[in-house]
Amino acid sequence: MVVDEPGGPEVLRVAEVADPDPGPGEVLVEVVAAGVNRADLMQREGHYPPPPGASETIGLEVSGHVAGLGAGVEGWDVGQPCVALLAGGGYAERVVVPAGQVVPPPPGYDLVDAAGVIEVAATVWSTAAYAHLSAGETYLVHGGAGGIGSFAIQYAKALGATVVATAGSEAKLQHCRDLGADHAFSYTGDWAGQTREATGGRGVDVVLDNMGAKYLEAHVDLLAPDGRLVVIGFQGGRRATVDLGALLPKRASIAAISLRGRPVEQKADICRHVADEVWPLLADGTIKPSPLTTYALDDVVEAHRRLESGDNVGKIVLTVQG
Incomplete structure (x- = not known):
């Protein structure tokens, strides 16, 4: 998949492009499917270039089979199924x-x-860990019906937090409630006022913020004592x-956190924690899979249009090989 401009x-x-070869410490993955994320849309538009040295090809997560091993790689055999977190x-x-x-x-x-799991799991786990989200705290997440939002609601509930979610339609708000959100408010209304009322005027301890500037003032106003805003x-x-x-x-504090540009060692540590701490929550049903919309790789244009429309619930995945 290429983008000329x-x-x-x-x-x-x-x-058609040349196959990559695994270097020292790398694994070659034969891709079965690739997750589609909002960061992909930003990269396509020219607003989110890959880190230095990363592939220019779009795509931050895949599943597939190990197809080759670089020097020094242990613990994997060719043919094993896997998922991978990518910089591109x-x-x-x-x-x-x-x-x-x-x-x-x-x-x-x-x-x-x-x-469609590893990128959202790594994002949600790492931001919750950074913010020290704890049982009994209140957590606000926007876009609760999307891939990250759907996962964040459930993970925060698994930690024992009270969850406030926003979404854009009644069907999506009900989806948030079905996932365990204690409160779900439309972002087309007075979600900030409703959140303050729902928390008895105290506000929220942690905000997972995908909006940035538009909601900054409202978020700062909503933060409880010792609150943390994570952009x-x-x-x-x-x-x-x-x-x-x-x-x-x-x-209160404000932090802006990117997963993609972190050093390899940090991302490896996050992936270890996800496999050790989050995968068991998926295995026992504590975190349920998001609704999945699939497109063939050849239909990537339609997949991006679907995500841009705002109509999708859950995760979009491109199928590459059967």
Whole structure:
């Protein structure tokens, strides 16, 4: 999959490129399916380039089988099923990945279902760990019916948090409630006022923020004492002004966290934690799989249009090989 110039979904096209070879410490994965994420849309538009040295091909997560091993890689055999967290390269038949970012699929998941799990699991786990989200705290997540939101609701509930979610339609709000959200409010209404009322005026302890500038003032106002705002996206813009005087008396903090650009060692550590701590929650049904919408790789343009439309619930996955 290549992009000749930034633009809309129509700039995506399938093309023949040379197969990659695994270098030292890398695994070659023959891809069965690849997850589609909002970061992919941003990269296609020219707003989210890959880190230095990463593949220019779009795609941050895949499932498949081990097809080759670079020097020094242990613990894997050719043919084994796997999922992988990438810095790029996922919309392809083959991709090379640092070995620490390759883990077994969640128990009980086939490879198509598993393709859309590792990136959201790693994002949600790492942000919750960074924010020290704890039992008894209140957690606000936007886009609760999307891939990250659906996962975040369930993971926060598994930690014992009270969850407030937003979404754009009654059907999506009900989806959030079905996943365990204690409160679900439409982002087309006064979600901030409703959240404050639902928390008895105290506010929220942790916000998982994919909106950025548009909601910054509301989020700072909603933070409870010692509250933490964790920004992971900029769907509502990149630039805003913060009133430090509103943060100071609350002892509140704001952090912006990217998973993609982290050093390989950090991503490997996150993947280990996900496999050890999150996969068991999927295996026993504590976290249920998101609804899955699948497209063939040749239909990637339609997959991107679907995600951009805002109509999708759950995760979109591209199937590459049967």
